[in-house]
Amino acid sequence: MASTQVPEKPAAQHLRRAYPKQPPAPAAAPAHAAAAYPGEAPRVLDVQHVEKVYGSRNAVTQALADVSFSVAEGEFMGIMGASGSGKSTLLNCISTIDTVTAGHVLVNGADITSIKPAKLTRFRREQLGFIFQDSNLLDTLTARENIALPLTISRVPARETLSRVEEVARRLGILEVLDKYPYQMSGGQQQRVAAARAMVTNPAIIMADEPTGALDSKNARLLLECLETMNRTYRATVLMVTHDAFAASYTHRVIFLRDGRIFTELNRGESPRQEFFNRIMEVVAIMGGEGSDAL
Amino acid sequence: MLCKIAWSNVRRAGRDYLVYLVTLTLAVTVFYAFNTISVQVDIAGVAEQNPGMGDLLGNIIAGLTVFLGFVMGFLMVYANNFIMRRRKKEFGLYQILGMGRGQVARIMALETLIVSGGALVLGLALGVGLSQLMVFFTASLFKTQIADFHFFFSPTALAITVGCLAAIFAVTLVFNLRVVARAKVIDLMGAERRGEAIKLRNPWLSAVVFVVGAVAVGVAYARLLRDGLPWDGGDAAMGAFCVTTLTVVVGTLLLFFGLSGFLLKALQAVRGLYWRGLNMVTLRQLSAKVNTVSFSMAVISMILFLAITSVTAGMSLASVMNESVERGTPVDFTRCLIYFSDKTVPEMNDEAGAGDAADAGSGRAYAAATEPVDMLATSAADTVEYDTANARPFDLASITGASVQVTVYDSTPRGAEVPLVTLRDLCDAVGRELPNGVESDDVADLGLMVMRESDYNRYLAFRGMPEIDLGENGYTLLSDMGESITGIYNDVLARGVEVDFGGHVLKPVAERVNEDASVFQNAMMGMNSGTIVVPDALVEEENLPLYYGYLLVNYKDGVSVEEGDAYVSAPRAYGDVTDASGNIVGGWGAEATRTTTYASTDSMNGLISYLAIYIGFVLVVACAAILTIQQLSGVSDAGPNYRVLSELGTSEREIAHSALAQQTVFFVFPLVVGIAHAVVALKVVIDLVALFGGMSIGGTVGLTAAIFVVAYGGYFAVTYLMSRGIVHDAIRVRHAL
Incomplete structure (x- = not known):
């Protein structure tokens, strides 16, 4: 624990980024980050020795055991694991919805495990964007209102809110559904609206929890391409939890979780998606072959 | 299992x-x-x-x-x-x-x-x-x-x-x-709960429906204020009242049906407000929910209306009695005598002749009186402890100290059909409408009572009040009813309106009605709807028939109130009221001691207060309970939404505020509509009650409000606290592993 060096850098400069975000020049990376990861983008997320234990003395469930990894700015990263492997718990801990038992989670250098609960909502609002398996749109609001919600919560003026919503909707190809209610849209459209809502505030990280879980293959592909667009054109950092190898193959890097521990990690490098997919499938086969639940 | x-x-x-x-x-x-x-x-x-x-x-x-x-x-x-x-x-x-x-x-x-x-x-x-x-x-x-x-x-x-x-x-x-x-x-x-709850209506249509509803309610209000209550039960009046009632019911339903659309459209028009914080979430959830429960909200508002109206009207009536009872009990004991009229006597004689011969054998016939009966002496014809060996005459004189008897004449002369003076004449003279509740097609109903100057002066002397002098052609008016009646008489007197009394033009000698000097019998409310006091000669000249006799008695020294009350309250059989020639000329009417009048006022107060509190409380609790259950289930249905909001970075406090705002609309809107209905209805009810005495809602509103605040507010508070709990739980629920 004592070895954990948290750079005491104020997160403020990341809170208010200009919109639309310009791809940062590599030279603009902060000095301390450059020192830690020479030649790479600064780290947005740093997970350090995170543990999570559920239950009381009699029935202890270790959901996460000593999980450490980091995500660089502009990275599209996947977390894979079987049901019960702890991947949703991990996401909840990172997104401050759940608390860790031990360890630290740093977002833009700020330790969120020690942020006071009162400030958590503000942190969540300004730094994180969420996409869920079921789109989790508010069923009483239109698509436009759903996308605008994170902005109105942050008291962004109405004029700016509406223009930002239009802008994101155009990028993600959902302009035509803006005035529809969720129940009037297809599942794929709902997910893309959710994606638009997740990124309309320019968060530091977009968390996607099984975003393709409830979609057919065509819509799943559309959504993944949408996430790619967000990642590539806006340099948005995306952290996607999935058990679907196809979805994972769209990412740059995949961490495999089993029984609350990191089993292995795959880097896509420059390889094409199909090849990355095959490598992922190999790992999945190994994990399945060792007697744990197949994915 | x-x-x-x-x-x-x-x-x-x-x-x-x-x-x-x-x-x-x-x-x-x-x-x-x-x-x-x-x-x-x-x-x-x-x-x-x-x-x-x-x-x-x-x-x-x-x-x-x-x-x-x-x-x-x-x-x-x-x-x-x-x-x-x-x-x-x-x-x-x-x-x-x-x-x-x-x-x-x-x-x-x-x-x-x-x-x-x-x-x-x-x-x-x-x-x-x-x-x-x-x-x-x-x-x-x-x-x-x-x-x-x-x-x-x-x-x-x-x-x-x-x-x-x-x-x-x-x-x-x-x-x-x-x-x-x-x-x-x-x-x-x-x-599935999701989807089912969402019944969206065209907001423009809803807004129009809302406006139509508001207009309908307004029309109903105007009709009610114009027509008043159908107190005489006439078909036309009842019909109009039914139309009014129907209009207000339909209007209320439309009002709630269109409420959500109206609110939505109205607030969306203000962009800066709509696109700010959770406002649009609050509004959208509100409108989704209002759509599903608009009917029950309308019903609740009407039940609240009934509760408020019955409680307030009942308690106001009680307070009228309370206020008028002191004036209404000038003496220890009063007795009233009703003289037979020329019209009823022949019928009564026919009936008696055709009836049992034994009664006819007494040789007594019914007749219209020409001279007042000595009521104190005639009281002795009553029998105390009748049907027992101890039967004896009712000796009222034995306990009477001071007493006075006054006679009231009908203002319709013998043989005539139309009264000499009517309330309508006086209203016309001062350019006022007949008060609500006394409109009548039968002009004879509106005739004033007439009293001789000498009788009235004896009464004043008995009460220890200064006597009046009418001179040759003076008059004054008496009444102890509410402001809506006495106000007219006050106007008449103050303006010096001359009254044509069978060809004699009379001028008022007083500036205003002396209500305290207008009470001839113990009662908890005003009983004298209008009496004109004229010079004695005019009564003979116009040949006015006797109408009522009032006997006012104070117990003599040495007879305590308890003893006196006990004596006059003992059960007895009424004797015949006969004139000098032995003909029966009248029947005994109401009698009352000061004590029983006070006691029955208290009892009536108690009775009405009890019923009002009972009805009000149960109805309000039932309404509030419905609202609470609706709201809580609404909040827990919206649990996933609240969770999403929390994940988007809304604080629990803001979410709770959003829920509170919705609940406030649900609790307050039916209440406001109910109160608005009640205010209009009470205005009309009060017109009616005001005939009998000064109607004040002041004190009673306090109790009504207390019942409401405790019951309704209590449920509102419970709803808020419990919904905070639900929101808290919904936000804290963990994702599945």
Whole structure:
């Protein structure tokens, strides 16, 4: 624990980024980050020795055991694991919805495990964007209102809110559904609206929890391409939890979780998606072959 | 096993059932406590002062309880439907797991039984406690002393309460069983909450409907204010009143039906407000919910209207009595005599002749009097302790100290059809409308009473007031009714209106009506609707028939009020009222002591206050309970939404505020509409009551408001606190692993 060096850098400069975000020049990376990861983008997320234990003395469930990894700015990263492997718990801990038992989670250098609960909502609002398996749109609001919600919560003026919503909707190809209610849209459209809502505030990280879980293959592909667009054109950092190898193959890097521990990690490098997919499938086969639940 | 499932269901659905339980418990408490009224009245010593009051109150309240039980039953069925609708899927699951419909129905019956049983036990415990406390309240309402306080339990009240609860239980059960029996498993399972709750209407259409509703309500208000209440029951008036009632009901329904659309459109117009914080979420959820519950909101607003109106009107009536009773009791004892008129005498003689011969054998016939009867002397014809060996004449003179007798004449001369002076003439003279409640097609009804100057001066002397001098052609007016009547007379006198009294032009000698000097009999309200005092000669000249005789008696020194009251209150048989030639010329009318008038005012006050509080409380509680259950189930339906909001970075406080704003609209809007209806209705009711005395709502509004604040506000607070809990839980729920 004592070895954990948290750079005491104020997160403020990341809170208010200009919109639309310009791809940062590599030279603009902060000095301390450059020192830690020479030649790479600064780290947005740093997970350090995170543990999570559920239950009381009699029935202890270790959901996460000593999980450490980091995500660089502009990275599209996947977390894979079987049901019960702890991947949703991990996401909840990172997104401050759940608390860790031990360890630290740093977002833009700020330790969120020690942020006071009162400030958590503000942190969540300004730094994180969420996409869920079921789109989790508010069923009483239109698509436009759903996308605008994170902005109105942050008291962004109405004029700016509406223009930002239009802008994101155009990028993600959902302009035509803006005035529809969720129940009037297809599942794929709902997910893309959710994606638009997740990124309309320019968060530091977009968390996607099984975003393709409830979609057919065509819509799943559309959504993944949408996430790619967000990642590539806006340099948005995306952290996607999935058990679907196809979805994972769209990412740059995949961490495999089993029984609350990191089993292995795959880097896509420059390889094409199909090849990355095959490598992922190999790992999945190994994990399945060792007697744990197949994915 | 079924019991176990039912019990755990009740515990699990505790939040929904809690409100149900609390409301039923309150109903049982109030039902029991109020139905012990006849026992309370005994203990509070009201019975000694006013025998029969206990039974009267007991019967009225028992009847009311059945009515309120119905209302409660209806509302509980509705509330219960709300719980059941949300559990359809669960009941579907039971059936898929292989339970028969009968078993599912039994689980449901057991759940209802557990809750009702719990409510009965809790409610009775509270009710028994409350009824002990209420004895003191009763005593203060009826202004009596508690002679012998002891713990009591009323089996009758218990029976009524259990009966009502059983009825509510049975009805609820029937409705619940219907849910299970009718629904197919596929429907039960498919009854997803999401999607089902969203019934969106075209907001423009809704806004138009809202405006139409508002206009309809406005028209109904205008009609009611113009037409007043159909107090005389005429067909045309009743018809108009029904149209007005229908208009307001339809208007209210439309108002609530269109409310959400209107609110949405109105607020969307203000962009900076709509696109700010959770405003649009609040508004959208509100409009989605208002759509599904607009009908029940309209019903609630109308029930609240009924509760406010009946409570306020009743208590105002009581306060009128309270205020006028002092003026209305000038002496220890009064007795009234009604003279037969020329028209009725022949009929009565025919009847008597055709009737039993024994009576005719007395040789007495009916006749119209030409001279006033000496009422004090004639009282001796009454018999005290009649039908006993101790029978003896009613010797009123023996206890009388000072007394005065005044005679009132009809203003329609003998043989004429039209009164010499009517209220309408006087209204026309000062350019005022007839007050609401006295419009009549029969002009004779509006004729004033007439009194001789000499009679009135004797009365004034008796009361110790300065006498008046009318001279040759003076007059003055008397009345002790409310401002709406006396105001007209005051105008007439103040403006010096000349009255044509059968060809004699009379001028007023007073500036205004002296209400205190217009009371001729003990009564809790004004009884003298209008009397003109004229020079003695005119009464003879116009040949006016005798109408009433009033005898005002103060007990003589040495006779205490108790002794005097006891003597005049003892049961007796009325004797004949005969003139010098032995003809029967009249019949005895009302008589009253000051003491009984005061006591009956207190009793009437107590009676009305009791009924008002009872009705008001039960209705308000029932309405508030419905709103609470609706709101809580709405909040828990919106749980996933609140979770999303939290994940998007909204603080729990803001979410709670959003929920609070929605609840405020739901609680306040029906109340506002109900109050608006009530204000208009009360305006009309007050016009009617104001005929009898100065009507003031001031003091009574306090109590009404207190009932509302405690009951309605209490439920509102509970709703808010519980919904905060629901929001908190919804946000804290972990994602599945």
